[in-house]
Amino acid sequence: MNQYAHKSRGAKWLVGIILAVGGFFMILPFIWMVLSSVKTDAEILQIPPTIWPETFTWDNFKMLFTELNFSVYLRNTLVIVLFSFIGLFLNAMAGYGFAKFSFRGKNKMFYMVLATMMIPGQVTMIPVYLILNMFGLTNTMTGIVLPGLVGAFGIFLFRQFMSTIPDELMEAARLDGASEFFIFWKIILPISRPVLAVQGILTFIAGWNSFLWPLIIANDEKYYTLSVGLSLLKGQYSSNYALQMAGSTFMVIPIILIFMMFQKYILKGFNVSGLK
Amino acid sequence: MDQKTPYLFISPALLLLIMFSLFPIVIAFVISFTDINLVGLADWSKINFIGLENYKNVLSDPIFLKSIGNTLFYVIIGVPLVIICSLGIALMINFSQAKIFQFFRLIFYTPSITNVVAVAVVWSYLYNPQFGLFNYLLSLLDLPAVPWLQDPTIAKISLIILALWRAIGVNMIIFLAALQGIPREYYEAAQLDGANRWKQLTNVTVPLLRFAIFFVTVTTMIGWLQFFEEPFVMTQGGPLDSTTSVALFIYRNGFQLSKFGYAAAGSFILFIAIIIITIVQFKIQNRHSDTQM
Numbered sequence: 001m002n003q004y005a006h007k008s009r010g011a012k013w014l015v016g017i018i019l020a021v022g023g024f025f026m027i028l029p030f031i032w033m034v035l036s037s038v039k040t041d042a043e044i045l046q047i048p049p050t051i052w053p054e055t056f057t058w059d060n061f062k063m064l065f066t067e068l069n070f071s072v073y074l075r076n077t078l079v080i081v082l083f084s085f086i087g088l089f090l091n092a093m094a095g096y097g098f099a100k101f102s103f104r105g106k107n108k109m110f111y112m113v114l115a116t117m118m119i120p121g122q123v124t125m126i127p128v129y130l131i132l133n134m135f136g137l138t139n140t141m142t143g144i145v146l147p148g149l150v151g152a153f154g155i156f157l158f159r160q161f162m163s164t165i166p167d168e169l170m171e172a173a174r175l176d177g178a179s180e181f182f183i184f185w186k187i188i189l190p191i192s193r194p195v196l197a198v199q200g201i202l203t204f205i206a207g208w209n210s211f212l213w214p215l216i217i218a219n220d221e222k223y224y225t226l227s228v229g230l231s232l233l234k235g236q237y238s239s240n241y242a243l244q245m246a247g248s249t250f251m252v253i254p255i256i257l258i259f260m261m262f263q264k265y266i267l268k269g270f271n272v273s274g275l276k
Numbered sequence: 277m278d279q280k281t282p283y284l285f286i287s288p289a290l291l292l293l294i295m296f297s298l299f300p301i302v303i304a305f306v307i308s309f310t311d312i313n314l315v316g317l318a319d320w321s322k323i324n325f326i327g328l329e330n331y332k333n334v335l336s337d338p339i340f341l342k343s344i345g346n347t348l349f350y351v352i353i354g355v356p357l358v359i360i361c362s363l364g365i366a367l368m369i370n371f372s373q374a375k376i377f378q379f380f381r382l383i384f385y386t387p388s389i390t391n392v393v394a395v396a397v398v399w400s401y402l403y404n405p406q407f408g409l410f411n412y413l414l415s416l417l418d419l420p421a422v423p424w425l426q427d428p429t430i431a432k433i434s435l436i437i438l439a440l441w442r443a444i445g446v447n448m449i450i451f452l453a454a455l456q457g458i459p460r461e462y463y464e465a466a467q468l469d470g471a472n473r474w475k476q477l478t479n480v481t482v483p484l485l486r487f488a489i490f491f492v493t494v495t496t497m498i499g500w501l502q503f504f505e506e507p508f509v510m511t512q513g514g515p516l517d518s519t520t521s522v523a524l525f526i527y528r529n530g531f532q533l534s535k536f537g538y539a540a541a542g543s544f545i546l547f548i549a550i551i552i553i554t555i556v557q558f559k560i561q562n563r564h565s566d567t568q569m
Contacts, residue, residue, distance in 0.1 A: 011371075012371065012372050012374075015368045015371045015372070016372070016374075016376065016377070018368060019365070019368050019369065019377070019380045020380075022365065022384070023380050023383040023384060026383055026384055026386070026387060026441065026444075027383055027386065028409075029387075029395070029398050029399060029402060029441075030386075030390075030398075032398070032401075032402065032409050033394075033398045036401070044407065045407055046407075047406060047407065048412055048415070049407055049408075049409065049412050090288045090289045090292070091289060093285045093286070093288065093289065094285060094286045094288070094289035094290065096285055097282045097283075097284075097285030097286035098286060101281065101282035101285070102282075103279075103282040103283065106282075109286065109290065112293075112298070113289075113290070113293060115298075116293050116297040116298060118550075118551075118554075119297055119298075119301060119547075120498070120501075120502050120543075120546065120547055120550055121502065122502060122504075122522075122523050122526045122527075122543045122546055122547075123300070123301060123304050123540075123543040123544065123546070123547045124296065124297060124300040124301065124304065125526075125527075125530070125543075126304060126307070126526075126530045126536050126539055126540050126543065127299075127300035127301075127303035127304045127307070127540070128296050128300050129530075129531075129536075130303065130307070130312075130317070130536065131295070131296075131299075131300065131303070133317060146292070146296070147292075147296040148296075149292055150288075150289040150292045150293060152293065152297075155289060180281045180284075180285075184285070205389050208391070209390075209391040209392065211391075211392065211393055211505065212504065212505070212527075216531055226391075227391055227392075227393040227394075228393075230391075230393050230394060230397060231393050231397075231508075231509055233397075234397050234400070234509065241401045241404070241407065244397050244401065245397075245398065245401065247394070247397070248391075248394035248395070248397045248398050249394075251390075251391045251393070251394040252390045252391060252394045252395070255389055255390055255391065256386060256389075256390065259385075259386065259389050260382070263382060263385075
């Protein structure tokens with residue numbers, strides 16, 4: 001970064017300190033959340049509030065699983081995550097189809113895919129509910145998973161990346177008598193590992209965080225996701241903040257850990273997507 | 277190669293998109309002219325075509341009008357705040373290549389990947405008038421307590437602060453990617469011409485970030501027009517509907533009151549507003565790039 005070479009150390013320190021103060025306020029809610037989740041519900045209602053817990057307790061976390069159905073919510077959430085990876089695979093297939101084949105109506109179909117990105121969720125949620133209701137899929141796991149399975153943005157990213165794969169690779173495999181699906185599975189997907197990693201993490205995060213659609217489709221508690229369960233908890237235990245903080249910690253910490261582990265792929269992914 | 281092969285690759289995704297994205301637009305349009313509700317859902321013969329009745333009613337519904345006002349408030353305050361804050365932070369993080377600055381990037385990005393419900397639950401606690409951290413911090417500074425979620429106007433601002441905190445991360449990353457794409461030579465040339473740091477920022481950096489700023493403006497504005505989770509979890513639209521957004525209005529009428537046709541009419545008005553605002557932004561962007569060229 002030569003353009004800043006003349007910058008004084010003082011300026012760097014000043015900027016660093018501003019960022020540190022700002023950064024502290026960015027993570028303050030998380031610190032407060034984690035510290036509150038191990039307080040007793042008596043301590044949490046103390047005035048003035050304590051910052052550091054006087055007595056540590058895991059009871060709030062235990063209560064999520066013993067008195068509330070968080071194990072069920074967790075299982076549902078993981079099922080959604082699992083299915084969203086099938087969606088990821090379908091996105092990759094479509095991206096490959098658009099990137100590497102020429103066929104009739106290709107451009108029109110691709111523009112149609114892109115157009116779906118502009119449709120706001122509020123417009124489609126009522127009709128999609130009615131469609132699923134017609135097929136008897138409301139209040140089922142299928143109904144929760146199906147509408148969000150594929151997405152235009154994912155297809156677009158796969159297409160962008162796969163367009164850069166040289167055609168000769170596929171031609172050579174075809175001459176060797178490989179089937180089209182074999183080529184996709186054994187050659188294209190392994191080459192696409194960078195974009196798969198980015199999409200995989202984003203898919204995981206989106207699945208783990210899914211809220212509005214499960215809330216609409218699931219009437220029965222046995223289909224609730226963690227997010228839906230947590231919003232329910234806020235309504236029912238509105239004064240038990242320690243319990244609410246435990247539920248929030250349980251939802252947030254896994255994502256932060258996964259993000260920390262894979263962040264270099266995600267942050268690189270913004271360059272892959274070619275936002276210039 | 278078989279002619280069918282490409283279609284085999286694209287058809288699963290395409291069918292799902294048609295089924296759950298394109299076809300629903302047609303249905304939404306059709307049912308917005310009917311009185312479909314829970315009764316009609318069970319027995320289709322009970323559904324009546326009522327023309328523009330839903331549109332007339334929704335446009336004279338005081339709560340809908342209030343939700344439009346609230347949504348505009350969110351957009352007008354929220355969009356500039358998101359752009360200024362995320363651009364400012366991106367510029368600061370881009371200031372140095374030191375490891376600690378890369379760590380800051382991580383810190384500022386973290387809120388945007390975390391679950392919106394969990395975050396809203398935590399913030400309702402932070403905003404709690406008696407037990408919350410914010411009023412406690414204010415009391416340490418001898419400042420009066422703020423009714424974060426109890427006062428109609430302050431409640432809107434409180435929700436904006438939370439949403440801003442979540443929005444900084446992604447937009448900061450977009451700005452950072454754009455900043456790193458600016459060739460160094462431009463700055464060297466500017467320095468030779470004697471431009472100070474502020475001149476370099478306003479004459480080199482900002483003009484070259486025009487596309488990134490445009491992209492962030494459009495996506496942020498569309499996002500704010502669909503603002504939903506924060507008011508839903510934190511305030512349920514209250515106090516006195518002062519935080520109800522258009523999206524929350526649609527959800528409430530559609531899924532809590534089961535007035536599907538009515539809610540569909542509301543959603544179409546939102547859809548048209550989004551399309552018009554986006555087209556206007558593209559027009560403005562084009563005019564700017566014409567004069568720049």
